[in-house]
Amino acid sequence: MGIEISRLRRRFGTFLALDDVSLSIGDGEFVAVLGPSGSGKSSLLRILAGLDQPDAGSVLRDGRDLLALDARRRGVGLVFQHYALFPHMTVAQNVAFGLRVRPWRVRPKAQAIKATVEDLLRRVELEGFVDRYPSQLSGGQRQRVALARALAIEPRLLLLDEPFGALDAQVRVNLRGWLREFHRSLGITTLFVTHDQDEALEMADRVVVMNRGRIEQIGAPEQVYRQPATPFVSRFIARGQRLPGEVRGQHLHLFGHAWRIENFAAADAHEVAVHVRPEDIVPAPVPGDGLTAQLLNLRHVAGSVRASLRVESWDEPLEAEWSERDWARCASAADDRLHVHLQAVTVFAMDRDGRVRLRSIVYPPYANSSIAVGPWRRIEA
Amino acid sequence: MAAVAAVVSIGQPARTTHVARVVLVLGALVVLGWLMVLPLLAIFAEALQHGLAFYLHAIREPDTLGAVRLTLTVAAIAVPLNMVFGLAAAWSMAYFEFRGKAWLGALIDLPFSISPVVCGMMLILVYGKNGWLGSWLEAHGLQVIFALPGLVLATVLVTLPYVARELIPLMQAQGSDQEEAALTLGASGWQIFFRVTLPRVRWALLQGVLLCNARAMGEFGAVYVVSGHLRGITNTLPLQVDQLSQENFSAAFAVASLLALLTVFTLAIKRLVKWRHGGEWNAND
Numbered sequence: 279m280g281i282e283i284s285r286l287r288r289r290f291g292t293f294l295a296l297d298d299v300s301l302s303i304g305d306g307e308f309v310a311v312l313g314p315s316g317s318g319k320s321s322l323l324r325i326l327a328g329l330d331q332p333d334a335g336s337v338l339r340d341g342r343d344l345l346a347l348d349a350r351r352r353g354v355g356l357v358f359q360h361y362a363l364f365p366h367m368t369v370a371q372n373v374a375f376g377l378r379v380r381p382w383r384v385r386p387k388a389q390a391i392k393a394t395v396e397d398l399l400r401r402v403e404l405e406g407f408v409d410r411y412p413s414q415l416s417g418g419q420r421q422r423v424a425l426a427r428a429l430a431i432e433p434r435l436l437l438l439d440e441p442f443g444a445l446d447a448q449v450r451v452n453l454r455g456w457l458r459e460f461h462r463s464l465g466i467t468t469l470f471v472t473h474d475q476d477e478a479l480e481m482a483d484r485v486v487v488m489n490r491g492r493i494e495q496i497g498a499p500e501q502v503y504r505q506p507a508t509p510f511v512s513r514f515i516a517r518g519q520r521l522p523g524e525v526r527g528q529h530l531h532l533f534g535h536a537w538r539i540e541n542f543a544a545a546d547a548h549e550v551a552v553h554v555r556p557e558d559i560v561p562a563p564v565p566g567d568g569l570t571a572q573l574l575n576l577r578h579v580a581g582s583v584r585a586s587l588r589v590e591s592w593d594e595p596l597e598a599e600w601s602e603r604d605w606a607r608c609a610s611a612a613d614d615r616l617h618v619h620l621q622a623v624t625v626f627a628m629d630r631d632g633r634v635r636l637r638s639i640v641y642p643p644y645a646n647s648s649i650a651v652g653p654w655r656r657i658e659a
Numbered sequence: 660m661a662a663v664a665a666v667v668s669i670g671q672p673a674r675t676t677h678v679a680r681v682v683l684v685l686g687a688l689v690v691l692g693w694l695m696v697l698p699l700l701a702i703f704a705e706a707l708q709h710g711l712a713f714y715l716h717a718i719r720e721p722d723t724l725g726a727v728r729l730t731l732t733v734a735a736i737a738v739p740l741n742m743v744f745g746l747a748a749a750w751s752m753a754y755f756e757f758r759g760k761a762w763l764g765a766l767i768d769l770p771f772s773i774s775p776v777v778c779g780m781m782l783i784l785v786y787g788k789n790g791w792l793g794s795w796l797e798a799h800g801l802q803v804i805f806a807l808p809g810l811v812l813a814t815v816l817v818t819l820p821y822v823a824r825e826l827i828p829l830m831q832a833q834g835s836d837q838e839e840a841a842l843t844l845g846a847s848g849w850q851i852f853f854r855v856t857l858p859r860v861r862w863a864l865l866q867g868v869l870l871c872n873a874r875a876m877g878e879f880g881a882v883y884v885v886s887g888h889l890r891g892i893t894n895t896l897p898l899q900v901d902q903l904s905q906e907n908f909s910a911a912f913a914v915a916s917l918l919a920l921l922t923v924f925t926l927a928i929k930r931l932v933k934w935r936h937g938g939e940w941n942a943n944d
Binding site for chain 1: 843846855858859
C-alpha cells in the first residue's frame with residue numbers, strides 16, 4: 279500500500295510552495311525528491327513529518343489519513359539537515375530520547391532501552407561513542423547519530439532532509455553507498471530531499487524532480503536522465519543546453535541542417551526547445567567533418583575533459599564533456615578550431631500554457647562522415 | 660576590557676596597535692574606577708568610619724531589618740514571576756509567527772525606556788484609591804497601593820524585560836530544529852520544554868534572573884511612588900536608605916552598604932557560575 283500523496287497544495291503568502299503535488303510511494307521504497315532551493319521539496323517533507331499542514335490535499339498511509347495525526351503520534355522519523363542533535367545529551371541519551379519520552383505505560387524498561395540503543399549504535403557503526411557528546415563527533419558521525427535517534431522510535435516512514443548537505447565531499451561520497459546499503463538492510467520506506475543530482479541518481483530507486491512547487495517528472499534514475507520529461511529536467515539533471523533550433527513541418531532545422539523528426543505533429547507546438555547534453559557533443563573522427571567549433575577553454579577533470587565551445591555562429595558557449603581517450607583520439611585540437619558532431623538532441627514542444635506536449639530525441643546522421651554510424655553513438659532501447 | 664583588548668589584538672602586532680591597546684584598556688579602567696569602584700569603596704568606608712559596633716547597630720535596627728525582609732520578599736515574588744513571563748514571551752517570540760509580533764517585542768522593551776517614576780504613577784492611576792480599579796478593590800478589602808502587592812507590581816513592571824531580553828535573541832538564533840526533532844520523536848510540549856529548550860537556555864536564563872534580581876532589590880523610583888514610606892512596613896531597602904540619609908547620615912551609609920553587598924553578591928554568583936561553566940556558557944551546539 280505505502281504512502282499515497284494526492285493534490286497537495288501549500289501557500290506562504292503569495293509564494294506557492296506546493297502546487298498540486300501527487301505522489302505514491304511503495305512500501306520499502308527509497309525515493310529521492312530532487313530540486314533547486316525553493317522548489318517545494320522541504321515543504322513536502324515538513325508536511326509529511328507533521329510540522330506543517332497543507333492548504334489542500336491528502337496523504338494516506340495504508341489507506342488511513344496521515345494528516346489527521348499530529349507530529350507526535352505520526353511515527354515518522356525525520357533527520358534534519360543540520361542533525362538537530364541535543365547538545366547537552368550524550369550520544370546514548372540522544373538515541374534513547376524517543377523511547378524515554380513515551381508515556382510510562384508504553385515506555386520500555388530502562389534495560390530494554392539500553393539494549394535498543396546499543397543495537398542501533400552498532401548498526402550505525404558507533405559502538406564506542408555511547409558517552410560522547412555531539413560536539414565531540416565529526417559531521418559524518420553526528421549524521422549517523424541523528425539517523426539512529428530517528429530509527430529508535432521504529433518509524434514506518436523515514437524522512438531525510440539534505441542528508442549529506444553539511445558534509446564535505448569525501449565523507450559525502452562514502453556515506454552515500456553506506457546509506458544505500460543501510461536502507462536495503464532495514465527496508466523502511468524512505469524519502470530523502472536533495473538538491474544534488476549525483477546523490478539522487480546514485481542512491482534512489484525512484485527520483486522525483488520538483489520545480490516551483492510542481493513535480494516535473496517521476497522516474498527511475500536512468501529514465502529521468504535519458505528521457506527527461508521537460509526542459510527543466512533536461513537542464514537540471516542531464517545538464518541539457520539550449521540550441522537555436524526550430525521545427526518546420528517534419529524537420530528540425532539546426533545550424534543550417536535539416537533533420538527529419540519522426541512522429542512529430544508540429545500543430546501541437548506553440549514553442550519548441552532543443553537541448554543537447556555535454557557528452558553528446560563529440561569531436562568529429564574525420565577532420566573537416568561536422569559542425570565547426572571554436573575552443574574557448576579546456577579543463578582536465580579527473581579522467582574527463584570539459585570544454586567550452588562556440589559552435590558555428592551560436593552566441594552561447596556550449597559545454598562539452600569527453601573522456602580523455604576520445605580527446606586524445608581527436609588530434610585536430612592542435613589549434614582552437616575543431617569539428618564536432620551532435621550525437622543526440624532532445625526536442626520539446628510546448629503548448630500555450632508551457633506544458634510539454636511532445637518530446638522527441640533526434641539522432642542527427644553523420645551526413646558527410648565516411649562512417650555512417652559513429653563509433654560513439656549510443657543505442658537506445 | 661578583555662573584549663576591547665581582544666578586538667584590538669586581532670590587528671597586526673604593529674606598534675600602533677600596541678599603543679592603541681594600552682590607551683583603550685587604561686581609559687576603560689580609569690573611567691570605571693572613577694565612576695564605579697571609588698564611589699563603591701567610599702560607601703563602605705563611610706559606613707565603617709564609626710567602627711564595626713556602630714555599623715552592626717545601625718543594621719540591626721528593627722526598621723532596617725524590616726526593610727531587608729521586605730526587599731527580599733518582593734524580590735522573591737517578582738523574580739520568579741518575571742522568569743515565567745520571560746520564558747513564555749521568549750518562547751512565543753522565537754517559535755511562533757503571529758500578527759503583532761513586532762509590537763510584542765516593542766512592548767517588552769517599554770519598561771526599559773519609561774522612567775520608573777512614571778511606571779509608579781501608572782500603577783497609582785489604575786490601582787490607587789481614586790484609580791480605575793480603586794473602588795472595586797476597596798469594596799473587596801484589597802489594598803494594592805501602599806502595601807506589598809503594589810510594591811511587587813511596581814517591581815515586576817520595572818524588571819519585566821530582563822529575562823525576556825536575555826532569552827529572545829538566543830532562542831531566535833538557535834532556531835527550532837531541536838524542538839521539532841523532539842516533537843517528531845514523540846515528546847509532549849512540556850517534555851520538549853524541560854528536556855530540550857530549558858537546558859539549552861539555562862545559562863542565559865540564569866544570567867537574566869540574576870540581573871533581574873539585582874535590579875528588583877535596588878529599584879527605587881517606581882517603588883517610591885507606590886510605597887507610602889511606612890517605616891518597617893512598606894519601606895524597602897532603597898527607600899530606607901533615602902529616609903535615613905535625611906536624618907542619620909552614617910546609618911544611611913551602613914544600610915546602603917548592605918544593599919550594595921546584596922547586589923554585589925548576586926553578581927558574584929553570576930561570575931562564579933560563568934567561571935565554573937565557562938565552556939558551556941556560550942556553547943550553542
